[in-house]
Amino acid sequence: MIIGDRLRALREDKKLSQGDIEKRTGLLRCYISRVENGHTVPAIETLEKMARALEVPLYQLFYDGEEPPKLPNLLKGKSSDENVWGSSGKDAGYLSKLRRHLGKAAENDRKLVMHLAQKMAGR
Secondary structure, X not given: OOHHHHHHHHHHHOOOOHHHHHHHHOOOHHHHHHHHOOOOOOOHHHHHHHHHHHOOOHHHHOOOOOOOOOOXXXXXXXXXXXXXXXXXXXXXXXXXXXXXHHHHOOHHHHHHHHHHHHHHHOO
C-alpha cells in the first residue's frame, strides 16, 4: 500500500479538496500534493494531523477494513506476568530498589549504568 494513494482515496471519499486539508492541518497544499503523489513520505505526526483532518482513526490510513484489526497474542500461552523478569518475587523487589536508586542518580550516571548493562548483556 502506498500511503499517498490511501490518503487521496480517503480525502476524495469525504469530498474534501487539498485546500480543505491544508486549512484543517496547517500543512501546505503543495506538501499534501507531494505526499499524495508519492514524492515524500510523511512523518507519523503528519499522518496523525491528516487522520484528524479526515476525521478517521489513524489505523484507517493503513488498513482497509471497517473494524480495527485484531491484535495478535504475542505471548501465546503465557500471561503477561509470566516469564517477565522483575514481575514478581525477589526480582520485583530488586527492580523496585534499582528504580529508586536510579531515580536519585544524575542523568550522566544513569547513562553510564545503562551503557554498562548493555555491555554486560551483550556477552
